[in-house]
Amino acid sequence: MTTAVVIPTFNRRATVLAGLKSLFEAIPADHHVIVVESGSSDGTAESIRSQFSHAVLIQGDSSMWWSAAINLSISKARELGCSHIVTYNDDNIATPGLFTALADAARLYPDSIISAVCCYLDRPDTVFFAGRMRAKYSDRFYYLNHDTPLAGLDKGIREVNLLHGMCTLFPMIVFDAVGLFDESAFPQVLADDDLLLRAVQGGYRLRVALGAVVLNDRNKTGINPYDRRLGPATVLNLLVSRKSTFQITARARFLWFHRRSLFFFCKTWLCDYSRLFILILARWALPAETFKRLGKKHAQRLHRL
Numbered sequence: 560m561t562t563a564v565v566i567p568t569f570n571r572r573a574t575v576l577a578g579l580k581s582l583f584e585a586i587p588a589d590h591h592v593i594v595v596e597s598g599s600s601d602g603t604a605e606s607i608r609s610q611f612s613h614a615v616l617i618q619g620d621s622s623m624w625w626s627a628a629i630n631l632s633i634s635k636a637r638e639l640g641c642s643h644i645v646t647y648n649d650d651n652i653a654t655p656g657l658f659t660a661l662a663d664a665a666r667l668y669p670d671s672i673i674s675a676v677c678c679y680l681d682r683p684d685t686v687f688f689a690g691r692m693r694a695k696y697s698d699r700f701y702y703l704n705h706d707t708p709l710a711g712l713d714k715g716i717r718e719v720n721l722l723h724g725m726c727t728l729f730p731m732i733v734f735d736a737v738g739l740f741d742e743s744a745f746p747q748v749l750a751d752d753d754l755l756l757r758a759v760q761g762g763y764r765l766r767v768a769l770g771a772v773v774l775n776d777r778n779k780t781g782i783n784p785y786d787r788r789l790g791p792a793t794v795l796n797l798l799v800s801r802k803s804t805f806q807i808t809a810r811a812r813f814l815w816f817h818r819r820s821l822f823f824f825c826k827t828w829l830c831d832y833s834r835l836f837i838l839i840l841a842r843w844a845l846p847a848e849t850f851k852r853l854g855k856k857h858a859q860r861l862h863r864l
Contacts (some may be wrong), residue, residue: 560643560662562728563591563636567628569621572603574776575649579611579804585653589664593635596626608731620780622682624801630726630739633731634646641729644749647722652680652774660727660771661728665715671764672729672755674722676712684709690719690767698819698827700752707771717767720759723753726773737761747801749813757815788842797835805835 564586568575575594582592592614596604598621607616616634619628629646636644643665645658657675664673677688689704700721704712723821737757740750755765789797797803804810811828818824 560665561589561591561641561659561832562643562645563593563615563639563641564647564663565593565595565629565632565633565636566649567595567597567623567625568599568603569597570599570601570603572599572601572606575603576606577611578649579607581652582698583611583613583646584656585655586673587658590658591615591636591639592619593632595623597610597621597623597631608635612750622822623697624742625724625748626740626746626750627740629631629750631736633734633739634674637731639832643728644731645726647730648725648775649774650680653724655771656772657726657771657773664727664766664768664771665730667716667762668764668766669730670762671770672722672727672733672758673716673766673768674728675726675773676767676769677723677725677773677775678707678709680774686712687775687777688723688725689769690717691721691723692767693720697821697830698817710751710802712769714769716770717769719765719767721752722755722765722767724755725775727751732823733763735760736763744812745809745817748804748806751810753813753816758788759783760840765780789839794839805831824832 564582566575566578579594584594592611594607594614595617596607597619603784604616604618607614615635617631619631621630621853630687633644646663661675663671665671674690675687679687680686686704686707686709688702691700691702693700703719737760740754745753797805798807801809802808810831815829824848
């Protein structure tokens with residue numbers, strides 16, 4: 560089993576250097592590291608060459624978003640003879656045993672795509688991702704164990720309905736079967752969700768290795784309304800930016816591509832944006848602790864649906 564960890568980055572020199580430092584402290588010697596640098600102007604490429612010469616650096620340009628960068632790195636991984644890749648965020652911090660746990664899970668379940676558990680960088684004992692499940696009465700996916708203690712997480716390997724691309728191990732044969740990430744429809748956000756659901760349709764399973772843990776700086780990953788109060792300009796950006804999962808065109812396209820029916824599509828789209836604006840207003844109107852408590856109750860309700 561030969562694996563390449565693939566990392567897209569753009570103008571985040573300090574972030575990617577910190578991520579690479581922790582990565583090379585945790586990665587097995589037989590793994591490759593491929594960094595796609597999309598035309599940064601902050602000296603990212605030069606710093607990677609000087610500090611991490613053992614990484615494979617691919618020079619892209621500023622027109623390359625996440626999907627194009629990952630697809631380019633997949634091609635390079637094929638040239639290196641890799642059987643698997645790990646899609647990996649540049650703002651991740653690896654923990655000891657991360658890649659060993661992912662590899663062990665892959666050997667147990669060779670027909671599966673496998674993600675790590677993600678915890679907050681500033682709260683490393685708290686889970687924000689341990690898999691997602693599809694709600695029974697809509698096409699929404701909800702997070703399991705969100706904002707719960709890592710110590711309370713089950714052990715072993717969990718099968719789920721959806722993962723993410725933040726730290727996820729893909730057998731290379733998945734791309735042979737269902738194609739690469741869709742650069743046209745989903746150049747940035749939702750590209751990972753789209754490919755994962757196409758893989759499920761192709762017969763692959765999605766699992767989380769609960770013993771594999773990565774830390775992520777949530778303040779640097781995309782645009783989201785959950786962790787802070789948003790002003791009018793940020794709300795507008797939330798609806799139009801390629802970095803937002805609520806970008807109107809990308810989200811509508813994703814829901815349409817993976818709808819269960821026209822009814823579910825309409826219901827989910829309307830509920831998503833109604834919920835978004837209620838969330839934004841509630842974030843301003845309620846104290847932080849009350850907001851978190853109501854969020855946990857909502858997650859528990861989703862589990863029962």
